[in-house]
Amino acid sequence: MTYVVKSHKHAHRIFNLIAPIYHLVDPLVRIWYKKASVKLDKNIPLQGKSILDVGSGTGAWGALLQQRGAEKVHGVDIAELMVRGAKRRYRGKLTFSLVDGENFDEFEDGSFDLITASYVMHGMLRNSRQKMLEEMNRLAKDAIIIHDFHGEQPAFARFLEYMENSDYINFKKTFCEEMQEIFPLIYKLSIDKSDAIYIGFKSKEKTLEESKYLIKCNK
Numbered sequence: 001m002t003y004v005v006k007s008h009k010h011a012h013r014i015f016n017l018i019a020p021i022y023h024l025v026d027p028l029v030r031i032w033y034k035k036a037s038v039k040l041d042k043n044i045p046l047q048g049k050s051i052l053d054v055g056s057g058t059g060a061w062g063a064l065l066q067q068r069g070a071e072k073v074h075g076v077d078i079a080e081l082m083v084r085g086a087k088r089r090y091r092g093k094l095t096f097s098l099v100d101g102e103n104f105d106e107f108e109d110g111s112f113d114l115i116t117a118s119y120v121m122h123g124m125l126r127n128s129r130q131k132m133l134e135e136m137n138r139l140a141k142d143a144i145i146i147h148d149f150h151g152e153q154p155a156f157a158r159f160l161e162y163m164e165n166s167d168y169i170n171f172k173k174t175f176c177e178e179m180q181e182i183f184p185l186i187y188k189l190s191i192d193k194s195d196a197i198y199i200g201f202k203s204k205e206k207t208l209e210e211s212k213y214l215i216k217c218n219k
C-alpha cells in the first residue's frame with residue numbers, strides 16, 4: 001500500500017509489478033475505507049454524486065463511495081494492470097480508464113461533482129502533487145476529497161514508508177499548506193490516529209455540518 005512516485009515511469013512500473021497481488025490486502029484496506037467513507041458521507045452526502053477516483057488502484061475506495069450512494073464513480077489510474085484488475089472486479093458497477101492524474105486533458109472543466117484520491121498523494125513528490133491538485137480542482141464542480149495520512153502511523157507503516165522512500169513525512173508537514181495554495185476553503189476530517197480526509201472546496205460559501213471530527217487543516 002505504500003510507495004513513492006518519483007516519476008510517472010516509476011509509478012507505472014511499481015504498480016504494474018504489484019498489481020497481481022495488491023488486491024490481496026483489500027479485505028484489510030476495506031475496513032479503513034469503510035470507516036472513512038461513513039464519516040465522509042456524514043459531512044458531504046454522497047447520494048447521487050458523480051465522482052472521479054484518481055489513482056483508483058484495485059477500485060476498493062471507489063466501490064465504497066458507490067455503496068454510500070454515489071450515482072456514478074469513474075476510476076483512473078496510470079498502471080494498466082491496476083485498471084485491468086479493477087475493471088474485472090467491478091464490471092457493471094464502476095468504470096475505469098488508463099489516465100495520468102497530472103493531465104486530464106480528456107475531461108472537461110467541472111465534469112464531476114467530486115474528485116477524490118485515496119492513499120495516492122503521500123507517495124508523490126510535492127511538484128507532482130501540486131499538478132494533480134490543480135487538475136482535480138479544474139475537473140471538480142464542488143470539492144476535492146483527499147484520503148491519506150496524518151498524525152501518528154503505526155510503527156510497521158512508518159517502517160514500510162521509510163523502506164520504500166515515500167514522501168509521507170513531507171506530505172504530513174506541508175499538505176494543508178499545499179491545499180491552501182489552490183482552494184479557498186479547506187477542512188480536515190480526522191478518521192483516526194493515522195488517517196484523515198482533506199477536503200478542498202471551490203467556493204468559500206460551503207460549510208460542513210458541525211462534527212466532532214472536523215479540525216483545522218493546518219493543525
Ligand SMILES: C[S@@+](CC[C@H](N)C(=O)[O-])C[C@H]1O[C@@H](n2cnc3c(N)ncnc32)[C@H](O)[C@@H]1O
Nearest residue numbers: 015055056057058060061077078079100101118
Ligand atoms: C496506493 S494505490 C491507491 C489505492 C486505491 N485508492 C484503491 O482503492 O485501491 C496508489 C495508486 O495510484 C496510482 N497512481 C500513482 N500515480 C498516478 C498518476 N499520476 N495518475 C494516476 N494514477 C496514479 C498507482 O498506479 C496506484 O494504483
